[in-house]
Amino acid sequence: xxxxxxxxxxxxxxxxxxxxxxxxxxxxxxxxxxxxxxxxxxxxxxxxxxxxxxxxxxxxxxxxxxxxxxxxxxxxxxxxxxxxxxxxxxxxxxxxxxxxxxxxxxxxxxxxxxxxxxxxx
Amino acid sequence: xxxxxxxxxxxxxxxxxxxxxxxxxxxxxxxxxxxxxxxxxxxxxxxxxxxxxxxxxxxxxxxxxxxxxxxxxxxxxxxxxxxxxxxxxxxxxxxxxxxxxxxxxxxxxxxxxxxxxxxxxxxxxxxxxxxxxxxxxxxxx
Numbered sequence: 001x002x003x004x005x006x007x008x009x010x011x012x013x014x015x016x017x018x019x020x021x022x023x024x025x026x027x028x029x030x031x032x033x034x035x036x037x038x039x040x041x042x043x044x045x046x047x048x049x050x051x052x053x054x055x056x057x058x059x060x061x062x063x064x065x066x067x068x069x070x071x072x073x074x075x076x077x078x079x080x081x082x083x084x085x086x087x088x089x090x091x092x093x094x095x096x097x098x099x100x101x102x103x104x105x106x107x108x109x110x111x112x113x114x115x116x117x118x119x120x121x
Numbered sequence: 122x123x124x125x126x127x128x129x130x131x132x133x134x135x136x137x138x139x140x141x142x143x144x145x146x147x148x149x150x151x152x153x154x155x156x157x158x159x160x161x162x163x164x165x166x167x168x169x170x171x172x173x174x175x176x177x178x179x180x181x182x183x184x185x186x187x188x189x190x191x192x193x194x195x196x197x198x199x200x201x202x203x204x205x206x207x208x209x210x211x212x213x214x215x216x217x218x219x220x221x222x223x224x225x226x227x228x229x230x231x232x233x234x235x236x237x238x239x240x241x242x243x244x245x246x247x248x249x250x251x252x253x254x255x256x257x258x259x260x261x262x
Contacts, residue, residue, distance in 0.1 A: 035232035038167050039239065043160070053227040057174075060142035061227070064149065064166040066159065 001025050001112050003069060003092050006048070009106055010096040012071065015083045017092035025069055027115030030104050034061040041065045043118030050103055054078060059085040059093075068092060073100045123190045127155070133173055135182035135201075138226060145170040148187050148196075155189065164240045164259050165194055171233045172198035172255055178223040179205075183252065191261070193242070198255040205248040212238070212246075 004021040007014060014021070029041050030050035034057055037049060045066040051058055054076045062070050068091045072078055075097040078086075086093035096103055104114075113120045129151055131144035148169050152162045169185060176183050176198060183200030205211045211218075212234050219229030238244040243258035 032227060033230040033232075034227040035171065035230040035236055038171065039232055039236050042163060042167065042240070051227075055226060057141060057227045060146065060170065063142075063146060064163065064170045066163060 001107070001110055003094075005110075006071070006107070007094060009110060010071070010094075010098055010103055012094040012096040015078055015093045015095065016086035017068065017090060020068065020090070020092050023069065023092065025112060027120070028104065028107055028112050029115055030100055034058070037061050038064065040116045041067065044115045047115045048107070048112070050100060050107075052076065052100055054082060056081050056085050058082065059089060059091065062091060063089050070094070071096065071103065073098060073103050123192045125188060125190055127189045129187040131185045131187075133176045133182055133185060133198075133200075135177060135180050137177060137182075138222060141174055141177050141226065142170060144173050144185055148185075151187070152189075152194075157189075157194075158262075161194075161259065161261065165196060167240050168237045168257050168259070169196050169198075171236050172196065172257075174223075174226075174228050175233050176200050178219055178226075178228060180253065193261055194259045196255075196257045196259070198253075198257075200252045202250050202252045204250045205246075205253055208246055208248050 003023050025048045026046040028048045032053050048069040050071045052074050072095045149166045180200035186197040188195040214235045215231040217229045217231035223229045241257040242260045245256045247254050
């Protein structure tokens with residue numbers, strides 16, 4: 001699924017990486033715990049990271065894993081430092097008013113499966 | 122015989138949550154500029170980031186060293202204490218003594234040390250009140 005389609009599906013707002021909206025997302029992983037993300041997304045650079053963590057460690061974690069599509073859920077307004085770091089790392093940062101469960105449910109219904117280290121989890 | 126190509130040193134300040142990840146970000150950039158393979162860089166980035174976060178959350182600060190050899194990369198994380206009371210317990214997945222401030226950062230899942238071990242080819246840890254020493258090798262493959 002392309003980033004542009006995700007924006008439409010989740011009624012999301014894009015804050016960074018506008019030039020990457022045609023990028024294809026191959027899978028997803030959702031967590032507020034960054035060590036779980038680090039443990040599970042080693043081979044998932046084309047997956048989307050779904051999280052409710054609104055601080056720069058969300059982007060740092062994505063940076064370490066070469067992820068370039070991040071979705072912040074539950075209607076949180078991203079902190080300016082988070083947006084700046086996402087821009088610096090050339091990442092798509094999107095926000096949606098939906099909660100994590102519904103965001104993931106909608107993504108799953110459109111064929112975006114949960115990934116873990118390169119495999120469908 | 123393995124030959125040392127380069128050493129990088131980074132200072133980590135204890136409790137400085139705002140700077141968390143800057144050393145690992147620099148490590149990643151340096152490895153990229155040396156033309157190291159991306160999935161290997163990612164392994165180093167994961168272990169160095171976990172080590173850096175641990176140092177900020179749990180220690181009085183310390184230093185991280187990245188040594189690049191022809192056949193491997195070594196990451197050393199040496200902090201100034203107060204040390205880990207029970208290393209075996211700290212190594213078990215899900216065990217955490219992280220503060221509320223650390224949890225607000227998205228850490229404290231109790232996966233830091235297990236993650237470091239998971240992505241390393243050799244993992245050594247020793248700890249006393251004077252400090253914790255972690256030494257990790259990642260082979261060039």
